[in-house]
Amino acid sequence: MTTGTAADAPPDVPPDAASTAPVVRVMGVRHHGPGSARAVAAALEELQPDVVLIEGPADADPLAVLAADPDLRPPVALLAYATDAPSQAAFWPFAVFSPEWQALTWAAAHEVPVRFCDLPSGAVLAARTDGRDAPAADGDADGADGAREADGADGAGADPAADGDAAGTDRAAGADADGADQDADAPRDADGGGPDAGDPEPSTGGDVPPARDGHALRTDPVAQLASAAGYTDPERWWEDVVEHRRDGAAPFAVLTEAMAALREAAEPLPAHEAEHEERREAHMRQTLRAVLKSGARRVAVVCGAWHAPALDGKLPPASHDAKVLRGLPKRPTATTWVPWTASRLAFASGYGAGVTSPGWYHHLFTTETDVTARWMVRVAGVLRAEDLPVSSAHAIEATRLADALAVMRGRPHPGLEEVTEAIRAVMCDGDDLLLELVTGRLVVGEALGTVPGSVPTVPLEADLRATGRRLRLKLDAVPRDLALDLRKDTDRDRSTLLRRLRLLGVHWGTPQTSAVRSTGTFRETWSLAWKPELSVAVVDAAMWGTTVPGAATAKVVDTAGNAALPALTGLVEDVLAADLPDALGALLSELDARAARDVDTAHLMAALPALVRAERYTDVRGTRTTDLTRVVDALVIRTCAALPAAVSSLDDDAAARMRDAVDAVHAAVMLRDPGHTRDLWLATLAGLADRPDLAGVLAGRVTRLLRETGTLSTQDAATRFGRALSVGATPPHKAAWVEGFLAGTGLLLARDTDLLDPLDTWVATLDEQEFTDVLPLLRRTFGGFAPAERRAVGDAVRRTTRPGATLAPVDVDEDLAAPALAAVALILGVSR
Structure with missing residues (x-):
């Protein structure tokens, strides 16, 4: 839309220029849309503006000139972070097919000044610190799909939109995220993005977007426009009208007029959201006034379509906007460019202004002719890379089917829906798994942008990138x-x-x-x-710190002050593996002091395995561990002294946990070189083995460990095994003893008849109730054996005849057994 906007001519403007009203063209767009991007590029070529205004953080103006650098390749994002708390941050992502990116690159190529006109990032981040959600503005909500806060890096909770347009965070990590919360007033198209653009993704603490309870959802304007045009699917209408257009034209004027009507009919927002909206648009208008006052005669404004009516035509008095912006919260921030990924542009990642198919949109924007056919060729390449039989005939037939579906549905061009259905039917033979492969590789994609070395960054990142280049x-x-x-x-x-x-x-x-x-x-x-x-x-x-090793050392030392003993020992292991000798001394001093004060035996035992593993790094990494060995020795001594008292009067669950702890400590001690700590540990176990108050699972496991180390002979272990199963103990205690002794391997039973005979005799003499009581424990014990081990035990039992037992013939009712035998034969695949 071309609008003459009157402004008082500044004194330095020539009279002939002052007599002509400046031209302001407002281009309402959707944030990530190939048709919108193509239309913006064509409109800029036609207008040849003096200045380009883009909806984005006003304090990022110095970064706009870097768009001319060939090493700044999208997808990229503007990153703004609070200098007093860097984890508080927001992103403004750009793809090749983003209208704002096309405006940036056009201005850079034509040496035209560019200014971002939205609220500065300091106001964006300050809105989050006042204890309330920053409201969603207009459907250009760019949910934060990538940023995190330091206190939420574990994925707990999510911060609301930074400046009111962001709607949550990435669902990562992975990213099994499906969708983001819909912002309070966010009009969206079916692609998730809404017709607006440029709002940030806040850096937040987690992977799950928050619910916006109490916020009434504004009616989706795209859905209303689509309905008026006779479409039931707003995404299909938007793509047909805007994104699939190949002529470079876009109905900016019509969209602005439609949005104006929708704004008038929209339900009112909550007070704080309405205030935030008003401030955003007031700041955009003030920036426009400043540009016009500086002498610009042709100004292009690229903004979200929802904002377009607020910037089009005659502007309200400047005093009104100045009053609205009075008292705007601020926070010290820094901005830079960072790489972004195609998948994080997707709505499914939690990015509120994302699209469902960034890879497809990139293809639409970069492919001039034969869009569908070229896409099918790329799909065929993906499937062939997986050794699937896809020929050129498949690509041709899939293209024909997509075209036919578009004609049947009255669409000017095949959309993603038609293309996907054709791929599923022709190339994937209806296999949704193959279709998911195509979706991940092409429809979404995983391209990573790049930023030039001249981009301002913190010293730590510069050190990381330099080290990464050196290590390839x-x-x-x-x-x-x-x-x-x-x-x-x-x-x-x-x-x-x-x-x-x-x-x-x-x-x-x-x-x-x-x-x-x-x-x-x-x-x-x-x-x-x-x-x-x-x-x-x-x-x-x-x-x-300014370097990776220096920063890691400082953080480790700080963390050690509040870490529990097991966590502290794990930290020692990490420090040795990370080769941070300056942190090791402080850690070992803290560890020694903490172990001396800690009276929790479980903590002492949990601390040992990590320390012993850390000792082994000296073999490969050449790290000196003399001081560590001293700490380990002291820890073993304290554990041996505390263990006898810790195993008394344990219930079944506590005994099982103690059994696992004893296993871990035993494995760690036996890894060390022979010495007095190993002898001390075995002597402690020997002292436990004869205690009558020891839980069955612990008594059995201690006997097993002593047998494996040779402290008990095979015959002594068999004697103890038989004694544990003799008269005098309850069946559950006996079963627990067996579990403790045998858990982990069944080869002992298969090879040692001195163990198998008493176990077989005991099981055979159980009455019905006793057998029912101990069966779950026995099944848990034998279920842990490998199939080959269970088979070996069964063969050993068949070869063994208990003293006094006779093998009597068994009468079998063949008619009664016939169905069971038939089922077994069917399972085994044999004929009877």
Whole structure:
């Protein structure tokens, strides 16, 4: 829409220019839409504006010039964070097909000034600190699908929209998120984005968008417009009218007029939301006035369609907007560009202004001709990469089917729905799993943008990127496995970097179970995936230092002051693996003092395994662990002294937990070099074995451990086994003793008749009630054996004849057994 907006001519404007009213074209768009982006680019070429205004944080103006840098490649996002609390942050994402990005790049290419005109990020983040949700403005709500707060990095809870347009956070991690909360007044199209744009994604504490209880939902204006046009699906109407247009034209004037009518009929917002809306639009108008006053004669304004009527035509008095903006909350912030991912542009990620199909929209925007056919070729390539038999004939038939479906439904072009149905029917043979593969790879996609080195950043991030380049670790959104051999310097440095980052809360890499079977400790496997929210995590971690090792050391030392004893020992293990020698001394001093004061035996026992594992790193990483060995020795001594009193009068659940703790400590102690602590531990177990008050599961396990280490001979262990099953103990106690002794392996029974005979005799002599009582325990014990072990035990029982037992013939009713035998034969696949 082209509108003449009168303004008082400044003194430095020539008279001939002052006699001509400036031209202001307001382009109401949807945040991520290829048709809107194409229309904006065409309108800018036609208008050739002096200044371009874009809905976005006003304090990000210095970053707009970087759009000319070829290394700034979308998807990217503007990141604003509070300098006093970096975890409080907000994102403004951009894709190639975002109208705002096209406006930025057009202005950069034509050397035209660009200004962002929305509220500054300081006001956006300050709105979150007053104890209430910042309201959603208009459906351009960009739910925060990537940012996190430091106190919520574990995924608990989500912050509401930063400036009122954001609606929650990413559902990550993974990202099994499905949808975001619909903002209080957010008009949305079926793609989730609404016709507006430019509002931030707040950095919040979790993965689940919050409910907006008490907020009445404004009627979706796109749905109303679609209904007026005879469409039942608002997304289909929007795509047919705007996004699928190939001529570059867009009904900006019509959309602005329609939105004006809808705004007049819309129900009123809650007071604080209405105030926030009014401030946003007042700030946009004030920015427009300032541009016109500076002498601009042709101004392009790219904003969400819902805001367009507030900026079009004659503006209200400037004094009114100044009064509205008086008392605007502020907060010190910093802004920068960060990489973004295609999947985080998707509505399903929790991004309120997202689209369902960023990959498809990118294809619509970048493909000039044969859109459907070229898409089918890409789909065929994805399926062929999975060794599926997809030929060119499949692509041709799928294209024809999509075109036919569009004609039948009265659509000008095949949309994603028609294309998807054709792919499912022709290329995937109706298999939804294959269709999900196509959706993940193409329809959504996982492209990661890049930012140039000239982008302002915190020193910690600069150090991280430099280290990553040196170690040839690329920031990539697509998860990939990285196998490391710690005997190699580069691989060891990679492992060290990833572990240091994890200590800082930057989970770029996740340890995996190695696919290479090895008994050594020199192999590690990591899964790497760089997610946008990690940029916030890096900024948040910058408070601890300017380099990765320095920041990790500072944070570890600070964390150690409040960590419980088991957590403290785990931290020692992490510090050794991350090669942070400056943190190790402080940790060991704290650990020694904490162990001396801690009287909880469970804490002492839980602390040992991690410390012993940490000792082993000296074999591969060359870390000196002399001080650590001293602490471990002291911890073993304290555990041995406290254990006899800790095992008295335990109920079944407590005894089972203590059994597991004893197993863990025993495994840890036996890993160490022979010495006095190992002898002390075995002597402590020997002292427990003969105690009559020991729970059955513990007594059995202690006997087993003593037998495995040779402290008890095989014959002594068998004698104790038989004694435990003799008359005098209750059947449940006997069953618990058996569980404690046998849990973990059945080969003992298969190979040792001295153990099998008393067990077999005891089970055979149980009466019906006793057998019923002990059956669950026995099933739990034998159910833990591997199938081959159970088979070996059964063979051993068949070979064993109890003293005095005779094998008598058994009469079988063949007619009664026939159905059962037939069922067994069917299961085994044999004929009778």
